[in-house]
Amino acid sequence: MTQKSVSDLRVKILSALSDPTRLELLDFLSAGERCVCEILPAFQRSQSTISKHLNILYEADILERKIDGKRTVYRIKDPQVFDLIRMIDSIALKQISQLAEAGRILEISLNNGR
Amino acid sequence: MTQKSVSDLRVKILSALSDPTRLELLDFLSAGERCVCEILPAFQRSQSTISKHLNILYEADILERKIDGKRTVYRIKDPQVFDLIRMIDSIALKQISQLAEAGRILEISLNNGR
DNA sequence: TCTAATAATCGTTTTATGGCGATAAGTTTA
């Protein structure tokens, strides 16, 4: 039996999410389930690359899939991933505003020095 | 000027978090700021490896550091990362309980078949 | 001013990841 710890799973989930193409895939699928043939035209990546990315998200239990005739349909398994992404964005936005603030202060001190 | 988008930053943050050693470092630092010389004995990794991991977390704006004499002290910059990790754990725990449930159902059907 | 302590950085090796085209495998349709 392959024991799974929460630590292993969280690294697996975080790794699956730490790629721009995969984040775009999640965004794309947030509108609802889609077959691969609908996903492909929306991305400038080869079919094999997209298939691989989808499988990584599937293996991380973030997506589920069903086979429907000759197509495979993917959908978000647990919508809580979007809460997660929102929280990341909130942290990222804080970082950006800190940068902007630092820039403003720098600008002020440069102006004072003129 | 190096423009930073939220998308770039979130990939950077997620990448920084998707490593078991770095998650342990965050856990270790959750008790409060620590210098590298206190961190090292708690990890079975070389000094250069730990230094690199700390720097990755620093570059992702997850840690901040100050130099104090001959030591460098690291601390959590934004405690919201812990909300993030808690949310990951909640997703991971859901996955584990689904696995357990699937195992239970499998066991039942195996028993029925005996 | 030596010496020890501390931590970052360099150079190297090994492993993982992302990308692609080609191929295979399954399904539908003609």
Add this chain to the structure above:
DNA sequence: TAAACTTATCGCCATAAAACGATTATTAGA
């Protein structure tokens, strides 16, 4: 059943990431 469609997988290459030991730079203390 042959052809077309759809998607997963294989093999390969290039780049990135993780690990280590050795080196460097800085500071504290003898």
